[in-house]
């Protein structure tokens with residue numbers, strides 16, 4: 001026997017429906033996509049009170065609690081939700097700054113589909129929207145000992161507020177000077193395999209006999225701090241990230257010669273002879289794949305370190321840049337509690353102050369969906385909002401969550 005859907009779900013259509021949900025004791029919004037209804041409500045499970053999500057399957061007549069990936073939005077005084085395409089729901093938080101206002105709930109994007117296959121159950125993912133065009137994350141690959149870590153350390157030292165390092169997980173043992181949580185999250189194979197099955201990783205690969213992976217949390221921790229994310233990952237990982245919605249810049253670092261690579265690897269003195277041999281064998285295949293067309297946007301030869309570093313800065317347009325955290329466009333925008341949202345063609349219209357009492361100050365903001373980029377895991381970039389009238393922030397209305 002199927003369970004009963006709450007009454008307010010009765011006449012659901014493609015727009016958001018708001019209703020009081022006795023179970024969650026707050027106002028919820030519901031969006032129907034195909035045979036499923038996604039109900040957003042209140043969750044007090046964590047300290048910050050974030051959105052909860054339940055899915056009602058109309059065919060099976062059953063509720064489920066999907067696995068929710070990504071940082072969840074915290075609750076605001078009110079929210080609205082609208083379906084922007086068959087894979088994504090836009091959730092707007094009222095009374096929030098422009099960069100806390102827009103959240104995208106991905107229910108069937110390629111990333112979600114992939115994670116669903118891994119997890120073997122319903123999966124959804126949150127991605128925070130940010131205004132303007134934030135710079136792309138950077139993927140750096142290259143054979144062991146070529147100097148990736150050295151170049152990244154220089155970038156992070158010279159531009160500490162611009163860049164943030166995506167701290168990978170690995171099952172390999174820490175080297176003498178490596179710090180857990182800084183260079184890697186060092187972990188056990190069985191734990192990492194479980195975390196992979198739970199959908200916690202953007203990508204993983206077996207490299208030189210160990211498991212390595214970029215967790216969704218690692219990327220989000222950097223992007224949530226407003227920094228540009230740097231990923232030091234192997235060629236397989238780069239291929240997976242290419243297929244994701246991260247939309248990064250891909251850079252492959254080459255040695256000036258194989259002999260020089262061997263010299264650097266040995267002089268680093270961090271590997272046993274057996275491990276050095278394995279890394280050198282793997283380097284041949286990595287160099288072949290890394291330098292063949294299609295995967296990497298740029299190839300840099302790390303011969304003289306300073307020259308290579310200058311070239312890296314040039315291609316990241318850092319040569320004349322000072323160290324700054326990306327500042328999103330501060331658009332004059334705040335959605336009051338009383339608002340409604342509709343979708344027309346490739347635009348979302350946010351009608352503010354439309355409770356009839358403040359008609360002269362009512363305004364409609366327009367969000368252009370054609371300019372959106374990125375998505376889970378990480379942020380949805382390229383939010384451009386234009387206004388069509390005076391701004392009001394003081395309209396009273398019903399809180400929805």
Ligand SMILES: Nc1nc2c(ncn2[C@@H]2O[C@H](COP(=O)(O)OP(=O)(O)O)[C@@H](O)[C@H]2O)c(=O)[nH]1
Nearest residue numbers: 144145168204205207212213214232233234237
């Ligand atoms: N796919 C993938 N590769 C990673 C990740 N983290 C590190 N790697 C790669 O794993 C390889 C081995 O890294 P490491 O053991 O630190 O040795 P190193 O390259 O000699 O410094 C390098 O090619 C790294 O770029 C990750 O999260 N995912």
Ligand SMILES: Nc1ncnc2c1ncn2[C@@H]1O[C@H](COP(=O)(O)OP(=O)(O)O)[C@@H](O)[C@H]1O
Nearest residue numbers: 144145146147148149150264268302303304305
């Ligand atoms: N351009 C360079 N010339 C000479 N030695 C270098 C150069 N770049 C890096 N090294 C040295 O080579 C070794 C390997 O560099 P590292 O950054 O650990 O490589 P990776 O992270 O790619 O494995 C380190 O001892 C480093 O100091």
